Amino acid sequence: AQTVTQSQPEMSVQEAETVTLSCTYDTSESDYYLFWYKQPPSRQMILVIRQEAYKQQNATENRFSVNFQKAAKSFSLKISDSQLGDAAMYFCAYRSENYGQNFVFGPGTRLSVLP
Amino acid sequence: NAGVTQTPKFRVLKTGQSMTLLCAQDMNHEYMYWYRQDPGMGLRLIHYSVGEGTTAKGEVPDGYNVSRLKKQNFLLGLESAAPSQTSVYFCASSRTGNSPFFGSGTQLSVL
Numbered sequence: 747a748q749t750v751t752q753s754q755p756e757m758s759v760q761e762a763e764t765v766t767l768s769c770t771y772d773t774s775e776s777d778y779y780l781f782w783y784k785q786p787p788s789r790q791m792i793l794v795i796r797q798e799a800y801k802q803q804n805a806t807e808n809r810f811s812v813n814f815q816k817a818a819k820s821f822s823l824k825i826s827d828s829q830l831g832d833a834a835m836y837f838c839a840y841r842s843e844n845y846g847q848n849f850v851f852g853p854g855t856r857l858s859v860l861p
Numbered sequence: 862n863a864g865v866t867q868t869p870k871f872r873v874l875k876t877g878q879s880m881t882l883l884c885a886q887d888m889n890h891e892y893m894y895w896y897r898q899d900p901g902m903g904l905r906l907i908h909y910s911v912g913e914g915t916t917a918k919g920e921v922p923d924g925y926n927v928s929r930l931k932k933q934n935f936l937l938g939l940e941s942a943a944p945s946q947t948s949v950y951f952c953a954s955s956r957t958g959n960s961p962f963f964g965s966g967t968q969l970s971v972l
Contacts, residue, residue, distance in 0.1 A: 750903070779959060791904075791951065791963035837903055841959065848919060849894075849961070851903035 748773045750840050750852035758858040759828045766813075767823045767855050769838030777843035780814065780821045785835040785854075794836070797821065799843075825857075833859045863887050867952050867964035874942045874971045882937040882967055884952030890962075892955045893935040894919075895927060897948040898966070904951060910935055942971045 749772045759765035771780070782794040797805045797814050804812050809829075813822045825832055838852040865886045874880055884893065891912050896904040896919075906919030910929040924946060926938045935954075939946060947970050953961035 755901075781960070789949070789966045791953075793960055793962075796960055839904075848906050848909070849904075851905070853901050853903045 748850045752852035754855045756856045769821045779841045781839040782823045783837045865964040871968045884935045886954040890954035894953045895937045896951045947971045
């Protein structure tokens with residue numbers, strides 16, 4: 747079974763600085779998708795960024811980018827020019843291309859942004 | 862657009878009571894999911910549906926039942942609530958099975 751690990755339960759960053767959140771996963775499959783979701787205090791789950799495993803180019807969405815290392819099974823999220831509104835729980839998630847509909851989520855990283 | 866709507870948003874039950882959580886989506890999505898979120902464990906899939914009239918078990922299905930009688934609705938039932946079912950429950954839907962949209966969650970406490 748696939749597993750997703752986020753080794754940083756909590757992180758903090760100064761406003762306007764850059765922070766990187768780590769995610770590793772375990773799978774024997776070659777085709778899959780990876781995601782980062784943001785959960786602010788409102789509890790709403792918001793998709794931040796998505797990466798297809800077959801794509802070598804790292805996904806980017808405005809201030810958010812990923813470093814996808816397929817061989818190392820690593821999928822880190824970089825937030826540039828951090829803003830107060832970025833403070834939230836961040837979840838890394840994995841979904842197989844070949845099996846079912848189960849998204850496997852990591853335990854999350856709580857990000858604080860310091861003014 | 863309402864997106865994915867969950868009702869109720871909060872509920873307190875006594876052990877042994879039953880209840881149903883309702884999820885409604887207005888995006889004509891085929892796929893719908895129920896997750897539970899517990900501290901330090903991320904989200905875990907309870908049940909899911911790939912279309913009207915279909916349901917399937919996820920990672921943690923015990924103690925829960927679901928129904929998808931209409932495409933837009935996905936119901937999660939607890940027949941005999943237990944304290945271990947205290948959690949935040951999320952419903953989600955997606956069109957292709959990818960990048961699901963989530964509801965705002967239901968906080969359930971079982972005393």
